[in-house]
Amino acid sequence: MGEYFLIFAAGVAGSFHCAGMCGGFACVLGTDRRGGQLATVARHLLYNTGRVTTYAFMGALAGALAGALGGQATPAALETAQRTLSLAAATLMILMALQLFGLLQRPHRPWAGRLPGAVGFGGDALVVSLRTLLATPSRFAPLALGVLNGFLPCPLVYGFLAYAASRSLSDPAQGPLTASLIMVAFGLGTFPMMLFIGALAQWLRPLWRRWGVRVAGGFVLAFALVTLARSFVPLSGSGHMPLL
Amino acid sequence: MSASLCEHCLLPIQGRGHEHEIDGAAHRFCCYGCSLAYQVHRGHGEEAEAAWLLIRLGAGAFLAMNIMVLSLVLYSGSFEPHEGQLVRGVHVVLWALATAALAILGAPFARNAWLALLEGRATADSLVTLGALGAYGYSAFEVVTGGARVYFDTATMVLVLFTLGRYLEALGRSRASRSLGPLLAAERAKATVVEGGHDIERPARELVPGTIVRVRAGERVPVDGIVVEGRSQCDEAVLTGQREPQAKLPGAPVYGGSINGAGQLLIRARAGAADSRWGLMSRQVREALGRKSLAGALVDRAASVFIPVVALLAAGTVAHWSAQGPFDQALMAGLAVLVVACPCALGLAAPLATALGLGQAAAHGVLVRSGGVLERLARVRTVAFDKTGTLSSGDMRLLALGAAGASEEALLARAAALARGSDHPLAKGIVLAAGGRGLAHPAARDVEVHAGEGLTGVMGGRRVAMGSSGFMARLGLSVPVGLAPDIAEGCSLVCVAWGGRIRGMLALADTPLPEARSVVASLGRLGLIATVLSGDTPGATARASRAVGIDHWRGELSPSEKVKALHDWAARHGPVAMVGDGLNDGPVLAAAGVGVAVGGATDFARESADVTLPEGTLANLPWLIQLARRVRRTILTNIAWALGYNVIALGLATAGLLQPVIAATLMAGSSLLVVVNSLRVGREPRGRPVAAPTCVESQTA
Numbered sequence: 001m002g003e004y005f006l007i008f009a010a011g012v013a014g015s016f017h018c019a020g021m022c023g024g025f026a027c028v029l030g031t032d033r034r035g036g037q038l039a040t041v042a043r044h045l046l047y048n049t050g051r052v053t054t055y056a057f058m059g060a061l062a063g064a065l066a067g068a069l070g071g072q073a074t075p076a077a078l079e080t081a082q083r084t085l086s087l088a089a090a091t092l093m094i095l096m097a098l099q100l101f102g103l104l105q106r107p108h109r110p111w112a113g114r115l116p117g118a119v120g121f122g123g124d125a126l127v128v129s130l131r132t133l134l135a136t137p138s139r140f141a142p143l144a145l146g147v148l149n150g151f152l153p154c155p156l157v158y159g160f161l162a163y164a165a166s167r168s169l170s171d172p173a174q175g176p177l178t179a180s181l182i183m184v185a186f187g188l189g190t191f192p193m194m195l196f197i198g199a200l201a202q203w204l205r206p207l208w209r210r211w212g213v214r215v216a217g218g219f220v221l222a223f224a225l226v227t228l229a230r231s232f233v234p235l236s237g238s239g240h241m242p243l244l
Numbered sequence: 245m246s247a248s249l250c251e252h253c254l255l256p257i258q259g260r261g262h263e264h265e266i267d268g269a270a271h272r273f274c275c276y277g278c279s280l281a282y283q284v285h286r287g288h289g290e291e292a293e294a295a296w297l298l299i300r301l302g303a304g305a306f307l308a309m310n311i312m313v314l315s316l317v318l319y320s321g322s323f324e325p326h327e328g329q330l331v332r333g334v335h336v337v338l339w340a341l342a343t344a345a346l347a348i349l350g351a352p353f354a355r356n357a358w359l360a361l362l363e364g365r366a367t368a369d370s371l372v373t374l375g376a377l378g379a380y381g382y383s384a385f386e387v388v389t390g391g392a393r394v395y396f397d398t399a400t401m402v403l404v405l406f407t408l409g410r411y412l413e414a415l416g417r418s419r420a421s422r423s424l425g426p427l428l429a430a431e432r433a434k435a436t437v438v439e440g441g442h443d444i445e446r447p448a449r450e451l452v453p454g455t456i457v458r459v460r461a462g463e464r465v466p467v468d469g470i471v472v473e474g475r476s477q478c479d480e481a482v483l484t485g486q487r488e489p490q491a492k493l494p495g496a497p498v499y500g501g502s503i504n505g506a507g508q509l510l511i512r513a514r515a516g517a518a519d520s521r522w523g524l525m526s527r528q529v530r531e532a533l534g535r536k537s538l539a540g541a542l543v544d545r546a547a548s549v550f551i552p553v554v555a556l557l558a559a560g561t562v563a564h565w566s567a568q569g570p571f572d573q574a575l576m577a578g579l580a581v582l583v584v585a586c587p588c589a590l591g592l593a594a595p596l597a598t599a600l601g602l603g604q605a606a607a608h609g610v611l612v613r614s615g616g617v618l619e620r621l622a623r624v625r626t627v628a629f630d631k632t633g634t635l636s637s638g639d640m641r642l643l644a645l646g647a648a649g650a651s652e653e654a655l656l657a658r659a660a661a662l663a664r665g666s667d668h669p670l671a672k673g674i675v676l677a678a679g680g681r682g683l684a685h686p687a688a689r690d691v692e693v694h695a696g697e698g699l700t701g702v703m704g705g706r707r708v709a710m711g712s713s714g715f716m717a718r719l720g721l722s723v724p725v726g727l728a729p730d731i732a733e734g735c736s737l738v739c740v741a742w743g744g745r746i747r748g749m750l751a752l753a754d755t756p757l758p759e760a761r762s763v764v765a766s767l768g769r770l771g772l773i774a775t776v777l778s779g780d781t782p783g784a785t786a787r788a789s790r791a792v793g794i795d796h797w798r799g800e801l802s803p804s805e806k807v808k809a810l811h812d813w814a815a816r817h818g819p820v821a822m823v824g825d826g827l828n829d830g831p832v833l834a835a836a837g838v839g840v841a842v843g844g845a846t847d848f849a850r851e852s853a854d855v856t857l858p859e860g861t862l863a864n865l866p867w868l869i870q871l872a873r874r875v876r877r878t879i880l881t882n883i884a885w886a887l888g889y890n891v892i893a894l895g896l897a898t899a900g901l902l903q904p905v906i907a908a909t910l911m912a913g914s915s916l917l918v919v920v921n922s923l924r925v926g927r928e929p930r931g932r933p934v935a936a937p938t939c940v941e942s943q944t945a
Contacts, residue, residue: 050306057309060316067320129298136299144302147309176316 004185007160010223011189013216014096014156043142050146052187055157058150059183060176062161063168067175070168078169085166086227092159093224100217126152156220160186163227249533250274252282253417254424254599256534262356276352276369277410278417301407304349307341308400314338315397335387335394342380342396349403350376366551368587372406374555375399375582379904382575393572395904402583402908409912413588416919417596424533424603426464426482430501430526433517435466438510448500448517455513459504467500468520469511476507483521483609483858501525528613529606533599535614543594543883547587554585554894561898576904580897584907586890588915593882596922601875604926609858610868617854621838621869622876625818627767628810630832631778631788632736633669633825634842634862636754640673643735646727647748655748657683659740662699662710665691670738671699673752695803695831697779698738708742712779714800715739721746736784754784759863760792766866773817777806777832807835823865840865871925878925882918889914 066085070078126148133145150157164182168175250257250273257274264271264279273279318334353376356369379399386394433448436458443458448466451457456472459465465478477489480502489505492498498511501522517523558581565574598615605612612618629635647655660678663671664685678685688708691701697718698711709716713723716739723739727749735751764774776797778785785799798809806829814820814837822829822836825843833839833853841853842862857864893910896902902910 050302053306053309053313056313060313064316064320133298133302138299140299140303143306144299147302147306173320176313176320180313180317 004181006223007182007185008189010093010160010220011186012192013189013219013223014093014186015190015192046140047142047146047149048187048191050143050148051150051190052146052184054147054150055183055187056180058157058161059164059180062165063175063177063179066165066168066179067172070170070175071172073169082166082169085162085169089159089162089166090224090228092155092162093220093227096156096159097217097221097224100213100220102213157186159224248272249428249530250278252278252414254428254533256595275410275414276356277412277414279414282414300348301404301411304345304400304407305404307345307348308397308404311338311341311345311400312397315394319393332387332390338394338396339384339387342383342400345400346376346380346403349400349407353403353406365548366555368551368585371551371554371582371585372402375558375579375904376403378575378582379579382572386572391572395572395576398576398579398904401905402579405905405908405912409915412912413592413915413919416916416923424529424599424606426501427522427526427529427603427606429464430517430520430523431530433464433466433500435517436460451513451517453513453515457511457513459498459509459511461504461506461508463504465498465500465502465504465509465511467511467513467517468515468522469498469513471496471498472510472512474507474509476509477505478502479505482607483525525606525611528611529602532602532612532614532617535616543590547590550585550587550590550890554582554587557894557898558582561900565900573900577897577900577902579904580900580902580907581894583904584893584897584902584911586886586893586911586914589882589886589889589918592915592918592922593886594879596919597875597878597882597925600922600925601871604871605868608864609861610864611856612868613854617838618872618875619879620819621821621855621872623819624772624821624838624869626773626775626813626820627865628775628777628813628820628822628836629794630822630824630829631776631780631785632754634757634823635760635776635788635792636669636756638669638672638754638825640669640736640752640754642673642677642750643753644751645748646751648724648727649745650747652748653681653683655740656681656750657686658688658703658708658742659710659738659750661685661688661703662691662701662708664688665701666693666699669754670736670752674738674750677750695829697802703742706742708740710738710740712781712800713737713739714779714802716741716746723749736780754788756788756791757862763862763865764793767869770866770869772869775813777801777809777822779803779806803829803832806832810836823862875925878922882921885914885918885921 066081070081073081130145130148133141133148160183164179167182168179171178248257248261250261251271252273257272262273262276262279264273271279271282273282314334315338318331350373353369354373356367357373360367360370376399379395379402383394383396383399385391431449434445435448435451435455437444437446437451438456438458451467457466457469461476471492471494473494474492475494476492478492478498479489480499482501482503483499490502492509497514498509499522500517500520518527558578561581562574562578565577568574594615598618601618602612602615612621632638632640642656645652645655656674656678660675660683663674663678665671665688686703688701688703691699693699694711694715698709698715700707700709702708709719709721716723719741721739721741721744723746727746735753738750738752739746740748740750767774773796774794776785776789776794776799778788778797778799779801780799782799785797789795789797801809810820810822810832819837821838821840822833823840823842824833825841830853833841838855839853840855840857842857843859855868857868893902893907893914897907
């Protein structure tokens, strides 16, 4: 249980980064004054529910896949796979932490003009769909928006997916459950930031904001380092490795 | 007459298509996906409807994902056997979620399948509906009877994937057809007419010559006209392929379809919208898109047989595997068969690439009559050229005269009088020469043009004839010895006769087209043989052919002899393309495998050619042939993929090796692959085409 709380906290920390990309959507949802406060909260809830569902889905898939593969593999192969996934997860989280520290510029799609047909076209479709959903007044649009946003490429999400997959490798039966719970915990961690982004931006003075981001970066880095350490710790019998 | 086009992707609608009412107006699409994508992209007026569809997809995906998560957790063994009560509870929850998801996502497919069924047809929608309902029905049955495994996740995921696949497919198609948009917009164009000091918006179709039209900055000019007031620049790329805007001042001509730059213009319409080159191209492209190519027709027939076969195969799979093992596994295998089949790939193989090819060509001012023409052009092995006006500039100069029994002035005057009745470059050269000498034209009556050979008429009560020596011979006249002027070698010779005798000869020379030589060289690099078929003297033909680097040539051919030569050549060497100016060699162009007319403006004789290149763009011929070959290659790879994929995938599914959800993913991926492969035709090719020079005024005869 403690582990899930830590993942939740990592989600909170990581979402400081999300404030940049996904925060835009949350802001739009927040600034929509129709229907009063209750309706706004409902919108946020719908949006985040959609998002978390997508994460849970991705987690369940990753967990099922990892579990299925892990069930077939020899212990040696299992260990290698687990290490690789942990390494991947840690790397992604470190990248995220560096971005939070401001040491790494977020790549602003330098490949924009040179995308191969399929990817460029997929990106187009996504963008147009998002735009349409943002502009519509329908009550259920936030749900669809959240579902769609969950699929946006985000290193943090992928990092936690890799982490969830590594945890599922050793236990096929629990795989999907564990993995999706991890992703749900992570998703819920991003809830507060998404809900309060508008308010927070006003309340927190710039100095506090900068420090807050740095603290968040530190936390994510710590989590990443622990994950890294795991990849060099031999497997224990049950496959549930101690976190700290 | 021609097939109607889908309003979204502009491809021809096959069968009934998909009809949908949006904002009170009925719209026709070729498929559900296009209807989806159209509504998403129209944006402003129909936002509620458009977004509702995306919301439908999002809500359906939301439900499906939840179902999937629960199912995965349930069936991976997270629950202990004694928690059976909990499992059954989860099943009921899944059932509820699935019902909602099916209603939201499945409705459009079911509706289409039902409508098709009423007509006695089966479409891909029928397969999806059958599969989804089968899985859902079975799972509901299992819930009621307390079974161990339900498949709601399969049913809903399949629907999500199909909806997503259709939507993406339609997006791809519309992106592909975007280059055609401006061309096809001519018929729906609106014009701001200035009447009595007020601006009134009218459909461009209704404009009459002389109407004053206001064209604001950034608007598309609705009709051909002359600038009355204002200064601006116009981008005429849609007509000539030329990217550089042309300056427009009062008195300058503007052309329908071009885009106005930063200044506002008042123009006086010179012709109706239908008569502008834009309108003509629009009609032709629309017809071209509607015409079925041979490959397209074959594919259609195959697709209509395919679906019932797949349904039978699915039934057989279920029957076979249920005898060998548990029924639910057999059912899933059958579902996989239904879902993995991809008739869409077959159906998409040709139209998209063809439309793109036609669009690419049209974007550079080249009109191709149909997809079938592109196919034939790709298989051409020889290119035959007419000489005068095609390989040469068509500006003929009179070099010398040889007269016998008449004065040179009389000879030239009579020749010019007859020549006024023809558009042939030789005739124009003669008229020019006569004008240059200030000769008065006696009137000629009953002028008859014998295409490719000569002219006859009546002047001052006597019959006069003018033409090649072959023509003269057919009239029973022979050329007096020594009549040909000294420098006649290599010139085109025209005999003039009246009163039963040839009275003189005119020697005209032509200048070879500067780009002709490089065009012939490029064709050679593409592996094509070039030859010249001309009605002119052997000497002139030889000279012109050598000048452009062509080794095979035949001169002094009448039009019927040219046709015979084409047939002979085609029989020996394979399909032949004939290039001419389209005015004087219509029947010859029609007899070739592909007839290419080089010349601009609206001219009905040229309209009937298979391919029309704008004036001065012979250099685009190699590029066009490469484009045709690229389209053909794409279509062939698409068909090969569609067949291969279906055979292998159906084989795997029948053998029970495919999970339905994997099958649905494969199926969506397969049709997307065909779309993306076809999109490659639309990319700017190597060997950029030459832009046509600024629109040339159509010459009134």
